[in-house]
Structure formats: C-alpha cells, structure tokens
Amino acid sequence: MANEWMQQAACADMDANIFFPSDHDPLIRNAEMVLAKKTCMGCDVREECFSYSMKHEEGGGIWAGLTEAERARHRIVWSRKM
Numbered sequence: 001m002a003n004e005w006m007q008q009a010a011c012a013d014m015d016a017n018i019f020f021p022s023d024h025d026p027l028i029r030n031a032e033m034v035l036a037k038k039t040c041m042g043c044d045v046r047e048e049c050f051s052y053s054m055k056h057e058e059g060g061g062i063w064a065g066l067t068e069a070e071r072a073r074h075r076i077v078w079s080r081k082m
C-alpha cells in the first residue's frame with residue numbers, strides 16, 4: 001500500500017469489491033454499501049482515509065464511509081478550509 005495508514009485500515013484484508021458496489025443488482029449493491037459503510041465507521045484510520053479521499057479524486061467506491069457523491073459535497077467545504 002502507498003500510505004502507512006492504509007496498513008491499519010479495517011478494509012485492508014477485505015474484498016475490495018465490497019467498497020466498489022456492483023451496479024447490476026440493487027439488492028447486492030445496497031448490501032455491499034451497508035457493509036462498507038459499517039466497516040468504515042469502525043475503522044481506526046477513517047480520518048486519514050477521509051483526508052486522502054479529499055486530496056485524491058479516486059472515482060467511485062466508498063472511502064471513509066462516504067460515496068462518491070457524498071465526498072463531492074464534502075470536498076467543497078473541505079477545499080474552502082485549506
């Protein structure tokens with residue numbers, strides 16, 4: 001992993017696909033999103049993950065418990081503080 005904090009991530013040993021929910025089945029997509037967000041809520045490096053996601057537009061997926069659309073809204077506020 002590129003950043004040291006990523007080694008402490010709750011998602012480090014999980015299937016990355018859970019954090020990039022499937023498009024084709026809404027039920028599976030919802031289940032994956034709930035699991036990803038729940039994992040993020042208990043992650044020790046969520047703040048680091050949030051900062052990273054604000055600085056790097058990674059595209060889709062769940063980062064720091066936030067969807068792409070949620071991160072886009074946070075990024076507006078976050079960029080004004082920087």
Ligand code: SF4
Binds near residue numbers: 011043046049062
């Ligand atoms: S906050 Fe979520 S996506 Fe970020 S490192 Fe932790 S578990 Fe992974």
